[in-house]
Amino acid sequence: MDQSDKTFTIRLKGESYKLALENGLVYTLHHPIKKPGAYQLRAAVRDDGAEVVGAASQFIEVPDVSKGRLAMSGVFVKSPVAQGAPDDPKANPAMRIFTQGQQMIYAFQIINAHPDDEKKPQLETQVRVFHDGKPVFEGKPLPFVPDPNADPANMLAGGQLRLSKVLPPGEYVLQVEVTDKLAKPKQNTASQWVDFELTAPPPAAPPQ
DSSP states (O other), rough: OOOOOOOOOOOOOHHHHHHHHHHOOOOOOOOOOOOOEEEEEEEEEEEEEOOOOEEEEEEEEOOOTTTOOOOEOEEEEEOOOOOOOOOOOOSSTTOOOTTTTTTEEEEHHHHHHOOOOOOOOEEEEEEEEEEETTEEOOOEEEOOOOOOOOOOEEEEEEEEOOOTTTSEEEEEEEEEEEEESSGGGGSSSEEEEEEEEEEOOOOOOOOO
């Protein structure tokens, strides 16, 4: 359907070089999507020095926002950053690898919410987590309280979720659903999902 490419050079040394070898690099590329619909996004990277190629693909859905129906963006997940601590190199939006017991931040956009007479939306959000196609967590529907100056046509939303220590390592799916109480019954819900991996925490270092 479409493509874009970019060539760039990375120069690292010392600790930065070591961390890049251990955890890789996160790179962001903006690519406009011209029409709504379901797509498979495929990315390939070529290392000129080593003459090797790596590739990955991801299913994405671009909602049709032109008709005024409730819609959502994709879901963004990452770990929270403790004050003075570096970002988790694996619990980021690109890799999405979390450890048991870790906190997860999720964020998304709500598009085309219907305002009431006071120009305020009436929305609920609900979070579910699935493992091997089976639900392992279902949060309660919670009212969404937007910023007082937020535009109902495009609002940021999100929350935090602690990943239980009793959940087994493996592949998981986080689903977020939004319900608009002011929309028509067949047009009042929107949902999106994102996959992530859960791993066991590293073994504790032996006492010195």
